[in-house]
Amino acid sequence: MNSQPDYYATLHVPPDATARDIARAYRRLLRTRHPDTRQTVDGDTTGAYDAQELHAIMQAYVVLSDPGKRAAYDRARSGLPALAPGTPVKVRVHGHEPGADKQAATGKQAPISFGPPRWEPSPGTLRNPRSHS
Numbered sequence: 001m002n003s004q005p006d007y008y009a010t011l012h013v014p015p016d017a018t019a020r021d022i023a024r025a026y027r028r029l030l031r032t033r034h035p036d037t038r039q040t041v042d043g044d045t046t047g048a049y050d051a052q053e054l055h056a057i058m059q060a061y062v063v064l065s066d067p068g069k070r071a072a073y074d075r076a077r078s079g080l081p082a083l084a085p086g087t088p089v090k091v092r093v094h095g096h097e098p099g100a101d102k103q104a105a106t107g108k109q110a111p112i113s114f115g116p117p118r119w120e121p122s123p124g125t126l127r128n129p130r131s132h133s
Contacts, residue, residue: 004076007060015074019065026061033057 008015011025031037033054063069 004073005056005060006077007064007073010056010060011064013064017064019067022061022064026057026065029057030054 008017011017011022011029013021013025017025033050035050035054063073
């Protein structure tokens with residue numbers, strides 16, 4: 001059994017709720033539960049239970065409002081294993097330039113370059129600025 005609290009139930013939203021639904025539910029609950037905004041009855045003060053409930057609401061919002069934390073919470077809630085960080089992979093680049101064999105033998109590699117070394121306009125695309133009629 002999962003010992004993690006059900007944040008969706010805490011905020012009274014379904015698991016497929018949008019970020020907007022979560023924010024609205026959080027604000028609604030905060031207005032009704034926060035000691036500064038709720039109606040007090042005959043000098044009623046906030047008890048320990050109310051403070052714990054308010055803390056649970058705020059914790060649920062912190063987790064569900066952050067997409068990364070929410071995804072991790074949903075994975076843990078569903079029982080799927082946590083995603084491990086990627087394993088670094090060595091990449092070997094084969095050079096097609098003259099002297100690539102020599103570079104490979106010494107262990108020094110030239111930086112990888114992409115695309116043409118410089119841009120050259122196609123013939124006929126440049127206009128002579130002095131030839132305007």
